[in-house]
Amino acid sequence: MVRYKKSEEKRKQILYAAFQALSGQGYDAVTLQMIADHAQVSKGVVHYYFASKEAVLIELLEWLTSRIYLKEHEAVREQETAAGKLAAYIGSAFVSPEKNRAFYRVYLDFLARASRIPAYREINQRFYDNCTSISTEILLLGQKEGMVSPHLSAEQTAPQIRALIDGCLIQWLMTDEDALHETYRQSCEEAVRKLLGI
Amino acid sequence: MVRYKKSEEKRKQILYAAFQALSGQGYDAVTLQMIADHAQVSKGVVHYYFASKEAVLIELLEWLTSRIYLKEHEAVREQETAAGKLAAYIGSAFVSPEKNRAFYRVYLDFLARASRIPAYREINQRFYDNCTSISTEILLLGQKEGMVSPHLSAEQTAPQIRALIDGCLIQWLMTDEDALHETYRQSCEEAVRKLLGI
Amino acid sequence: MVRYKKSEEKRKQILYAAFQALSGQGYDAVTLQMIADHAQVSKGVVHYYFASKEAVLIELLEWLTSRIYLKEHEAVREQETAAGKLAAYIGSAFVSPEKNRAFYRVYLDFLARASRIPAYREINQRFYDNCTSISTEILLLGQKEGMVSPHLSAEQTAPQIRALIDGCLIQWLMTDEDALHETYRQSCEEAVRKLLGI
Amino acid sequence: MVRYKKSEEKRKQILYAAFQALSGQGYDAVTLQMIADHAQVSKGVVHYYFASKEAVLIELLEWLTSRIYLKEHEAVREQETAAGKLAAYIGSAFVSPEKNRAFYRVYLDFLARASRIPAYREINQRFYDNCTSISTEILLLGQKEGMVSPHLSAEQTAPQIRALIDGCLIQWLMTDEDALHETYRQSCEEAVRKLLGI
DNA sequence: AATGAATGAGTATTCATTCAT
DNA sequence: GATGAATGAATACTCATTCAT
Numbered sequence A, B, C, D: 001m002v003r004y005k006k007s008e009e010k011r012k013q014i015l016y017a018a019f020q021a022l023s024g025q026g027y028d029a030v031t032l033q034m035i036a037d038h039a040q041v042s043k044g045v046v047h048y049y050f051a052s053k054e055a056v057l058i059e060l061l062e063w064l065t066s067r068i069y070l071k072e073h074e075a076v077r078e079q080e081t082a083a084g085k086l087a088a089y090i091g092s093a094f095v096s097p098e099k100n101r102a103f104y105r106v107y108l109d110f111l112a113r114a115s116r117i118p119a120y121r122e123i124n125q126r127f128y129d130n131c132t133s134i135s136t137e138i139l140l141l142g143q144k145e146g147m148v149s150p151h152l153s154a155e156q157t158a159p160q161i162r163a164l165i166d167g168c169l170i171q172w173l174m175t176d177e178d179a180l181h182e183t184y185r186q187s188c189e190e191a192v193r194k195l196l197g198i
Numbered sequence E: 001a002a003t004g005a006a007t008g009a010g011t012a013t014t015c016a017t018t019c020a021t
Numbered sequence F: 001g002a003t004g005a006a007t008g009a010a011t012a013c014t015c016a017t018t019c020a021t
Helices: A002-024 A032-039 A043-049 A053-077 A082-093 A097-114 A118-145 A154-175 A178-196 B002-024 B032-039 B043-049 B053-077 B082-093 B097-114 B118-145 B154-175 B178-196 C002-024 C032-039 C043-049 C053-077 C082-093 C097-114 C118-145 C154-175 C178-196 D002-024 D032-039 D043-049 D053-077 D082-093 D097-114 D118-145 D154-175 D178-196
Strands: none
Touching: A002 A032, A002 A043, A002 A053, A002 A097, A032 A043, A032 A053, A053 A082, A053 A097, A053 A118, A082 A118, A082 A154, A082 A178, A097 A118, A097 A154, A097 A178, A097 B097, A097 B154, A118 A154, A118 B154, A154 A178, A154 B097, A154 B118, A154 B154, A154 B178, A178 B154, A178 B178, B002 B032, B002 B043, B002 B053, B002 B097, B032 B043, B032 B053, B053 B082, B053 B097, B053 B118, B082 B118, B082 B154, B082 B178, B097 B118, B097 B154, B097 B178, B118 B154, B154 B178, C002 C032, C002 C043, C002 C053, C002 C097, C032 C043, C032 C053, C053 C082, C053 C097, C053 C118, C082 C118, C082 C154, C082 C178, C097 C118, C097 C154, C097 C178, C097 D097, C097 D154, C118 C154, C118 D154, C154 C178, C154 D097, C154 D118, C154 D154, C154 D178, C178 D154, C178 D178, D002 D032, D002 D043, D002 D053, D002 D097, D032 D043, D032 D053, D053 D082, D053 D097, D053 D118, D082 D118, D082 D154, D082 D178, D097 D118, D097 D154, D097 D178, D118 D154, D154 D178
């Protein structure tokens, strides 16, 4: 329905505004007024579409992580070889300094909350599962291609890969140097290759 | 002098209280009252020893990261072989579910702030540098022992190792399962071995 | 517009409440809660209409001094002779024990601040300029009527007149005797007459 | 006794420090710490010599006003003619831009308090009485010399003179221009002459 | 006498949330 | 649907005062 659609659009608009505001300010420093300003709506509207500030942020985490996953999934799907998929995965994880900075700032806020609040943890777990499925797919294809040892356990390797990606991107974020983004990407890719024994 | 010492002790007492409070609550959810309560002093005392809430937290980050480093450094120093040092490093990074949870909750809060505020970033950078020096020491010894390929670049590998450790511990933290701590430790150690080609 | 008007009304309501509260308590002893209570609004409302306590008080000084001037100006305008205007000026300056007490208590607070803070000083200067314009008008008319010596300098006499009025009203305020208000008024008027040589 | 004397000296030292601090900051902005700093003693000392912050300030008002009176009295006593005494009185009231600024800043703070608190009012009343006695002395001598009309009432004129002096010095203070100090002094003296019919 | 550590009451300010329009 | 005025709970911070040393 039009009504629903319009409503959904405004929700997305607010979520995106929340993402921008959150990326600029921290989790608690962000106010509903800032989110409303970014979305160019009145403060009341935010509460009209979301039950509370917490609700906005929970939904934002869901939206963000699923969007990230979809992009990574899409990038990997377009490649046919394990090597290609791997490069695509890393490449889409290290999408750009600007986007990585915006996302990881917010993601660190979320992880901090997730370490204390189960609701956030569950959302993050779905993200991890999705990431694991990507790595697993690559690994299994690699084994089929004969590039990756058949003894390598996907169950163990897949999380290691995500740990490396997140660990490297956090390290890069801490350097505050856009120029090093590419360096970290390469280093991460090489490390992942070593994990896969490629 | 006694006077000075007393003062320093109380500062430490407050910092430790802040650590406990911060680990329980998030960065912004923590109040000076909570910190004072944990330290069993009055609210005014916190302000007597620290200029502001921010000052407490900045100093806490310094204190925490240097303490972690010292423990890791100590553990590594006690070992003589590269393999021993590596196991000691990983072992002291994965010290225990309780301590890791307490620290990484707070550390994630700090990383989130560090992604926006240079002062925090600088402190974290010193921590990274210290961690790098540990990994580098292990790697160089490994090369001397002939266990590690002489072609391996410490400059590149050391950060990868820390990225893995942090990435794995964050993943473990998100599982909220003490029982998995050991699993993640082993997985991390194996992954680090692969990076070193051991 | 209605919206704007409503907003302005509430601002005035808060300013008047601030005046009452300030007159009762001193400048710093007054709290936003007291102002809110006098205005019969919640504490938050004061901050909704004014950026800070300081902003309320700055605006109050402007409002008060311009209101005093307007009343004096009005009273003088209604008279046609210099003698009549002079009596009207003094009469409206010595309006009543209650009002003079309320105003001069607050005004002394403001003068104390103005002696240190330029922003207050500027507002007071505008008030002085307005008072000077009233005295000057009376003096010039008196010269036209032949009552006042043509050699008398308005530039010098006008400030002297205000100095006398303020000086006398402060003295009266210090007596804390409503009954003496009229005495001080007469004494002030006679003194002003001597300055004008009437 | 030595003990008493020493004690009295320290009290004076603290009072003078309070005067300096008060002149710089406002009445409420001043803290006991600032007073202690100015007096180069510890915070505890202030409380050792004075029961409370209020007590310091009450005593300061007494000390200041009696000191001002003594200086004016002294200056007047040294002159023999009414004209000389008048000039000496005005001259010592307009002692210097620096001293007048320091005193009137503090005095306005005190007047603001005196308008609400009887204890301050009483101290100020003694000051007024002393000032009146000076003016009265001058006026009576003037009448004896035949310079001042015998019909002039000292009771009425003396307060007018003080009103002018205070009114003019407050006006000067509000200009924040040291250069205008002399202008205001002259204007005040001329105005006082007119009140005396000289 | 002197110190300064400790206390805690008090206050401005912020902001999520509510609700009348 | 949308607005923004109003609310009041929550909190960092200040500072006079106390008191052990």
